[in-house]
Amino acid sequence: MAKMEKTITARQLFFLVIQTQIGVSVLKIPHKVNEIARGGSGISIIIAGLITQALILMMWLLLKKYPGKNLYQILLGMAGPIFGRILIVSYAAHFILLGANIMISATDIIHRWLLVSTPKWVLLALFSYLAYFLAREKLSVLARFDTLACLLFIPLVLFVGYGLNEAHIENMLPLLEQGYFKIFTGAKDVTLAIYGFEILLVVYPFIKADNKQILWSMTAANSFTTFFYLFVVEVCLLAFSHDQLKLMPEPVIYLMKSMNFYIFDRADIVFVPIWSITTICSLVSYVYSAALGFSDIFKKSNHHLFSALSVTISFAIAFVPVTPSAMEKLDKIAEYMAYVFIALIPLVLLLISLISLKKKEGR
Amino acid sequence: MNKLKFAQLGMLMVMLFTVSGCWDHEYLKDINLAYSVAFDLSEDGNILETVEIIVPAESEQSSPKNEIHHSTGLTPRNASTNMRNIIRGNMRFIKFGVQMVGTELAKKGLKTVLDVNFRDPSNPTADPRFVVADGLASDIISKKLVGEIKIGEFLQQKIRSLERMGIFYPPETINSVFLATTNPGKDFVLPYLGIENEEVVAKGVALFDDEYFTGTLDTNQSTLLVLMSGEMGDNARMTRKLHITEPYLVQGDISFNLAKKKPKRKFKIHVHRNGEVSVDLHLKTYAVIEEFTGDQQLKVEILPDIQKRLSEMLTEEADSIISTLKQSNCDLFGVGRHLIAYHNKLWQTKNWDEEYRTLQFNTTIDVEIISTGVLI
Numbered sequence: 001m002a003k004m005e006k007t008i009t010a011r012q013l014f015f016l017v018i019q020t021q022i023g024v025s026v027l028k029i030p031h032k033v034n035e036i037a038r039g040g041s042g043i044s045i046i047i048a049g050l051i052t053q054a055l056i057l058m059m060w061l062l063l064k065k066y067p068g069k070n071l072y073q074i075l076l077g078m079a080g081p082i083f084g085r086i087l088i089v090s091y092a093a094h095f096i097l098l099g100a101n102i103m104i105s106a107t108d109i110i111h112r113w114l115l116v117s118t119p120k121w122v123l124l125a126l127f128s129y130l131a132y133f134l135a136r137e138k139l140s141v142l143a144r145f146d147t148l149a150c151l152l153f154i155p156l157v158l159f160v161g162y163g164l165n166e167a168h169i170e171n172m173l174p175l176l177e178q179g180y181f182k183i184f185t186g187a188k189d190v191t192l193a194i195y196g197f198e199i200l201l202v203v204y205p206f207i208k209a210d211n212k213q214i215l216w217s218m219t220a221a222n223s224f225t226t227f228f229y230l231f232v233v234e235v236c237l238l239a240f241s242h243d244q245l246k247l248m249p250e251p252v253i254y255l256m257k258s259m260n261f262y263i264f265d266r267a268d269i270v271f272v273p274i275w276s277i278t279t280i281c282s283l284v285s286y287v288y289s290a291a292l293g294f295s296d297i298f299k300k301s302n303h304h305l306f307s308a309l310s311v312t313i314s315f316a317i318a319f320v321p322v323t324p325s326a327m328e329k330l331d332k333i334a335e336y337m338a339y340v341f342i343a344l345i346p347l348v349l350l351l352i353s354l355i356s357l358k359k360k361e362g363r
Numbered sequence: 364m365n366k367l368k369f370a371q372l373g374m375l376m377v378m379l380f381t382v383s384g385c386w387d388h389e390y391l392k393d394i395n396l397a398y399s400v401a402f403d404l405s406e407d408g409n410i411l412e413t414v415e416i417i418v419p420a421e422s423e424q425s426s427p428k429n430e431i432h433h434s435t436g437l438t439p440r441n442a443s444t445n446m447r448n449i450i451r452g453n454m455r456f457i458k459f460g461v462q463m464v465g466t467e468l469a470k471k472g473l474k475t476v477l478d479v480n481f482r483d484p485s486n487p488t489a490d491p492r493f494v495v496a497d498g499l500a501s502d503i504i505s506k507k508l509v510g511e512i513k514i515g516e517f518l519q520q521k522i523r524s525l526e527r528m529g530i531f532y533p534p535e536t537i538n539s540v541f542l543a544t545t546n547p548g549k550d551f552v553l554p555y556l557g558i559e560n561e562e563v564v565a566k567g568v569a570l571f572d573d574e575y576f577t578g579t580l581d582t583n584q585s586t587l588l589v590l591m592s593g594e595m596g597d598n599a600r601m602t603r604k605l606h607i608t609e610p611y612l613v614q615g616d617i618s619f620n621l622a623k624k625k626p627k628r629k630f631k632i633h634v635h636r637n638g639e640v641s642v643d644l645h646l647k648t649y650a651v652i653e654e655f656t657g658d659q660q661l662k663v664e665i666l667p668d669i670q671k672r673l674s675e676m677l678t679e680e681a682d683s684i685i686s687t688l689k690q691s692n693c694d695l696f697g698v699g700r701h702l703i704a705y706h707n708k709l710w711q712t713k714n715w716d717e718e719y720r721t722l723q724f725n726t727t728i729d730v731e732i733i734s735t736g737v738l739i
Contacts, residue, residue, distance in 0.1 A: 174707045241545065243546065266484075
């Protein structure tokens with residue numbers, strides 16, 4: 001596998017990771033975290049960034065021990081051919097579910113805000129086709145696209161920054177209204193919103209850089225994402241009071257809509273398409289990761305078919321008619337899967353590898 | 364490989380046919396644009412909606428005409444739905460510029476009226492102005508034409524010019540009203556229009572407590588109120604009777620503009636040790652004299668006396684404005700918001716609605732004359 005994929009540089013890794021991390025949730029996170037932490041939302045985000053950094057460090061330690069292998073190959077080597085394959089399939093399922101989750105949220109938002117009379121399946125089909133189109137390519141193509149798409153962060157930041165026109169510092173205070181416990185609970189939710197760094201587990205062997213550089217660019221990417229989220233959340237907290245944020249599931253789009261740009265009335269119509277490209281980037285990353293998992297199971301060197309398969313499954317899941325309560329359930333499932341697949345399994349693997357290495361040294 | 368290319372091509376073709384048509388389009392010729400809309404409380408407690416619809420011109424030379432229609436319903440949306448039964452075709456609010464609410468409905472709260480504006484994203488919110496009407500708002504829209512101008516355009520122009528004159532400032536759009544109704548600890552004022560002698564006139568501002576209409580101020584007061592809340596339009600013109608006997612005799616009517624130089628505003632909220640709150644509001648304004656009808660010359664020697672007299676008069680007026688605000692329970696300056704943010708524990712113990720009425724305001728307004736125009 002590794003020979004066939006073209007490699008990416010440490011800089012490309014940076015862009016790949018931030019594009020995977022920043023997705024649908026950026027629009028919703030101010031609402032979600034405000035529900036719990038209110039004025040302390042900013043602190044929650046910083047804590048979440050630190051938690052993420054710890055998880056990244058853990059993954060890096062694990063991968064460092066197996067140069068040239070990614071998670072799937074490590075799993076195959078450690079858990080044996082049968083149990084290893086089961087684990088890989090569940091990882092792929094996890095990625096597909098995340099992809100489906102992204103598609104559901106993104107099409108839901110576009111459907112409600114932008115294309116009200118367009119049938120949802122058309123939007124889903126467009127997303128799926130774009131995702132397939134990129135995910136069947138080599139990793140280097142993905143990384144290049146992500147790098148290019150990062151230019152879109154400039155208008156995103158400018159648009160959101162324009163919201164500071166309506167900022168009132170009183171809206172955000174008092175900071176510690178809800179107490180530290182709630183701030184930590186909020187941090188948990190944010191951590192779940194900024195996952196995406198686990199793509200490192202999959203792409204590790206394709207990175208043409210030494211381990212130190214990899215850790216650096218992962219750290220840089222995580223810091224960028226954390227500060228981007230911090231920026232978005234603080235602007236929303238300054239522009240809206242807590243009671244207003246409670247009413248708005250996507251405060252960032254509301255902010256766009258509420259601002260008067262004089263030339264055009266609905267800035268949200270400009271904002272949502274720009275944001276949706278960022279969303280597609282994270283969708284592509286998940287589909288690619290799932291496809292790579294399947295190709296590792298079947299020992300195929302080509303993942304075209306598997307990416308088509310992953311996209312189709314995601315499409316099928318997203319196509320099931322969804323009510324808000326079903327979406328919430330899906331979110332909950334994704335949450336628990338994240339605990340297992342992002343934190344628990346890598347941690348267990350790391351512990352096992354530490355023990356087994358000690359044994360070797362002992363001999 | 365070839366197969367894949369083929370599949371791709373097929374997919375593209377399918378998309379070409381299914382997607383490029385675009386579901387979300389609307390032809391301007393198919394829809395009726397509402398330019399202004401008024402909501403009132405009908406006698407049986409329902410919503411009475413009045414819209415001004417623009418009818419496209421029949422020939423290219425003539426200008427578009429407007430029609431006025433009424434409908435009722437349980438809610439604004441319901442009334443609009445019923446309206447669509449009355450008028451031909453589809454009515455859309457995508458271009459509307461003014462939304463009015465009658466007195467009785469405003470007293471029952473604005474949230475019910477505003478909900479639909481926000482739940483449906485196709486309604487514009489950042490620019491349309493929100494106005495309270497004295498009596499029935501539908502009476503104003505029903506005037507249909509003011510001179511040659513259609514009522515909707517007339518209202519838009521009128522509100523905008525009054526905003527520039529500093530009578531209503533800052534501009535209150537639907538969006539800002541919605542945000543203000545959901546902001547605890549800070550209230551707002553809205554333009555207040557009415558009909559007098561068959562003319563649509565600005566009557567001042569309507570004061571709101573939370574989302575309920577509770578009081579009014581006249582246009583003289585609202586000009587000063589704008590300055591007191593730290594805002595400024597292009598102008599703030601006032602005319603007062605001057606009568607000073609000592610040391611010089613100065614008698615006549617004086618018009619002055621306070622918005623030619625930004626006033627200095629000092630606004631402090633004091634929280635005393637026993638939990639009592641008091642507010643200091645000091646405003647130093649700079650006046651340009653635009654008119655003086657007395658016989659005296661406005662010489663440098665007598666200016667300090669005029670300044671002193673004007674300061675006294677405006678301070679007195681400010682006090683009466685504040686007492687009206689307090690009676691109406693309209694916390695325009697956001698004292699409550701400040702307490703929530705900086706003295707949260709104290710805020711929790713307070714019954715703000717009660718306490719605001721007895722809140723101590725120390726208000727002074729200083730006037731300094733910076734110019735008397737080209738005459739002395």
